[in-house]
Each structure stands twice: as C-alpha cells, then as structure tokens.
Amino acid sequence: MNSRDRLRDGELRRRMEDELIEVIKNHSMLKELRERRRREDLQSKIQDDKPLTDMIDNILKKSPTLSQIFLKGERLSNPLNLHEVGEQKQFEGKFFPTFFQIKGRKKDKFVKRVPKNVRTRVNFETDAENEYFDRDNQPGKEQLNLNGEIAENYNLNLHNGIATVNIRIPEEAIIGQELNYTLIVDDETRFEPFVEEFTIIVEEEQKYKNKGVKGKRKKGRGNGDDAREDESRLALPNVIEIRKDEWEKHNLTDESALKVVNNGDSGFDFYINLDNIHLLTEKKSKSLQGASIIENRYKYGMVLLGLGVINHLNSEDTDEDPSVKAEEFTKMVSPMLIPMIESLGNLQEDE
Incomplete structure (x- = not known):
C-alpha cells in the first residue's frame, strides 16, 4: 500500500470514527441512560x-x-431537578403515528445557520413508538432529500417522541448557500406521507481552539433549535x-x-x-x-x-x-x- 492509499484509508477511518462518536454522543436514548445513571449516583448525596x-x-x-x-x-x-428514578411518566408511542413535525417551529419556514464544518441536528416531534423505523412488522420508512435528491451524510434516531436528524454539511457546499432539506416519513397505512421542509444556510467554518477543543457556542440565530432566549x-x-x-x-x-x-x-x-x-x-x-x-x-x-x-x-x-x-x-x-x-x-x- 503506497502513502496515498494509507492517507486515504486514514482519512476514511477518521471520518468513520467522527461519525460514530457523533451518533453515540447525540443519541437520545444513550443520553437519557447517561443522565439516569448520574441521577442514581447523586440521588443519595x-x-x-x-x-x-x-x-x-x-x-x-x-x-x-x-x-x-x-x-x-x-x-x-438548580439545573438538576432530582426526583425518584423511574418516576418519569412512561412514554407510550403509537404503532402508526398521527403526526411527525419539526419541534419548536415558530414560522412557516424553518431555517438554521450552521458553520460548514459543524454537524447540526434538527428535532422532530411525533407520537410514533420507539421501534417505528426498526421493527420487522410494518416498519415506517424515512428519506431525507437535499435540493430534490436523496441526501447523504445523515442519520436519524427516534426515542420517546423525539426524532433527531443529524446532518453533516456537504463538502462541496459554499458559504452563504441555502440547503433545502425535505424529510419524508411514510408507512403502508398512510394515504399521504408526512413531509417536513427546512433550510440550512451555510456559514463560515467554525474555528477551533488548539488541542481540538471547540470554541464557545454562539447564540443561535433564526428560529432553529439553536436559537435560544437570553438566559x-x-x-x-x-x-x-x-x-x-x-x-x-x-x-x-x-x-x-x-x-x-x-x-x-x-x-x-x-x-x-x-x-x-x-x-x-x-x-x-x-x-x-x-x-x-x-x-x-x-x-x-x-x-x-x-x-x-x-x-x-x-x-x-x-x-x-x-x-x-x-x-x-x-x-x-x-x-x-x-x-x-x-x-x-x-x-x-x-x-
């Protein structure tokens, strides 16, 4: 294997590792398990x-x-609102959902501004059960389109009524470009699929500090998930x-x-x-x-x-x-x- 092949394989491995880390870090079920264990550890203290x-x-x-x-x-x-573990209301999803929509949408058009080198998330609300997309019997189907074509470099996880779509900005995207996404969710019982549209505006790459430590997160703009009220x-x-x-x-x-x-x-x-x-x-x-x-x-x-x-x-x-x-x-x-x-x-x- 020559040096160019090793470089290509090394880059592919790095990207795969980054993708895996991102999925594990942002998976809603895993985050809930981490928080649950932390609560159990602190409950008695x-x-x-x-x-x-x-x-x-x-x-x-x-x-x-x-x-x-x-x-x-x-x-x-106090940010840790401790209550008894297991006290949370059990989520009961439906076998076939009755809604699937962008969470927190405040306007007709959902827009997020995202640095080109940063992954972003868009959250959706639904009453679908957690296994909706993964079960063997009559599973749901999802497809994400970008500017009318099937998108790549994304994943979707569903847990307790929240579906999270993790998206990596395409490498060929240019600064200022509007990326128009459409999420389509369907199953065999629906006459028409759920269709949700949102736009990502590509911004300048985020500069990271030395040692791989990311810079501070800026206050979000627009009506996306990253837009936050002043706290x-x-x-x-x-x-x-x-x-x-x-x-x-x-x-x-x-x-x-x-x-x-x-x-x-x-x-x-x-x-x-x-x-x-x-x-x-x-x-x-x-x-x-x-x-x-x-x-x-x-x-x-x-x-x-x-x-x-x-x-x-x-x-x-x-x-x-x-x-x-x-x-x-x-x-x-x-x-x-x-x-x-x-x-x-x-x-x-x-x-």
Whole structure:
C-alpha cells in the first residue's frame, strides 16, 4: 500500500470514527441512560439544597459586582431537578403515528445557520413508538432529500417522541448557500406521507481552539433549535459533600478542596471535600455550633470561588479547562479561605 492509499484509508477511518462518536454522543436514548445513571449516583448525596440556593442567591444579589458578573436579574435555579428514578411518566408511542413535525417551529419556514464544518441536528416531534423505523412488522420508512435528491451524510434516531436528524454539511457546499432539506416519513397505512421542509444556510467554518477543543457556542440565530432566549449567565451547580471515606472514589486527597465535573447539558457538579485538612484544623478550635458555621462558610466560599473561575475562563479565549483550573485554584486558596473570611469580617472602619 503506497502513502496515498494509507492517507486515504486514514482519512476514511477518521471520518468513520467522527461519525460514530457523533451518533453515540447525540443519541437520545444513550443520553437519557447517561443522565439516569448520574441521577442514581447523586440521588443519595444531594439533599434539599434550598438553603444553599437561597444563600448564594442572596450573596450575589447584594453585591453589585457579583450581580453584574453572574446575573441578569433572575433568581438562581438548580439545573438538576432530582426526583425518584423511574418516576418519569412512561412514554407510550403509537404503532402508526398521527403526526411527525419539526419541534419548536415558530414560522412557516424553518431555517438554521450552521458553520460548514459543524454537524447540526434538527428535532422532530411525533407520537410514533420507539421501534417505528426498526421493527420487522410494518416498519415506517424515512428519506431525507437535499435540493430534490436523496441526501447523504445523515442519520436519524427516534426515542420517546423525539426524532433527531443529524446532518453533516456537504463538502462541496459554499458559504452563504441555502440547503433545502425535505424529510419524508411514510408507512403502508398512510394515504399521504408526512413531509417536513427546512433550510440550512451555510456559514463560515467554525474555528477551533488548539488541542481540538471547540470554541464557545454562539447564540443561535433564526428560529432553529439553536436559537435560544437570553438566559441567566449562571446556573447553580449541584453541590455534593464528600468525606474521607470517598476520597479514593473521587480521586481526592486531604488537601483537595473542590472537584468540578462538567455534566454536559445540566451544567456542573461541585464535589466539596469537607474533610479537607485545613478546614478540619479551623474547626478543631471551635465549639460544635462554631464548627458548623465554619463548614458552611467554607462550602459557600468554595462554590463562589469555583463559579468565579469557570465564569472567567468561559469569557476568555483560552484553551484552559475550567474544571481543572477551578480545582487547582481552590486547592491553593483553601488554607486561607476561613482565616480570610473571619479576619476581614472583623475589620472596623478605623482599621
């Protein structure tokens, strides 16, 4: 095999791997399973966090600086709306669907603007059962057309009433071109198939940062899935208290302060080490009530510091991982946090 053949085979393999990663990452059933496992793992750890939510909310709103950085007037909310696993209403799809339409369509024409080198998704709502396209008995059929011809480089998955079409922009597409897609869904019971049309406008390629880390997602334009309403800049993370017996599980030490995990769509999970050696040292000299106050100050302080690091790096053009930097910074400041809070709180005006 000559070098040209190896290069071609290597490129084909890379594209196949990229396609597989994209399908696995965006498959609605797999995403639901990942979230379910995460909920099961956190269910026993996250208690009623209303006091924490109220405290952080109060701190931010009382400070003009913090309010300007993190908020736009909205109250903080916890993105992990935990409820008992299995409590969700069971989806019951129909053997033959009665509707199949673009989700969230606000106008007659559904338009998305997509960088040429980025895959995009279009979601459809339906009452079809999950096996509609895959079953052996009277399966549904789907076909995606592009400008009147059968499209390539796409896949469709259906789960619990949402059909997701993942599309790769054709390599020959030019910037500014309008790609007119038509999704046709049919089965043997229908007199006429479901027909849904949408348009993708090709934009300049998205520039990626070094090390393969993608840049920040810009606010969507148009009435597509990526168009989003202006939201609060900050969502309260899920705060999980960790003790010494769980250090090994979470790769922590006696000097670890905060471990930050990006959980994807829901935001961040903050694992706070409440057996941190510096925190324990400060608690030793206090009464039981005083030790509890110190622990709460430490917890609230770590949440604010972690959010500050993440917010700063998210607003900068940097390759640094916010989770890693938040862990490093909180570990460094951990010995000084409680003494600093207590000392500065006792300062008088003439000092």
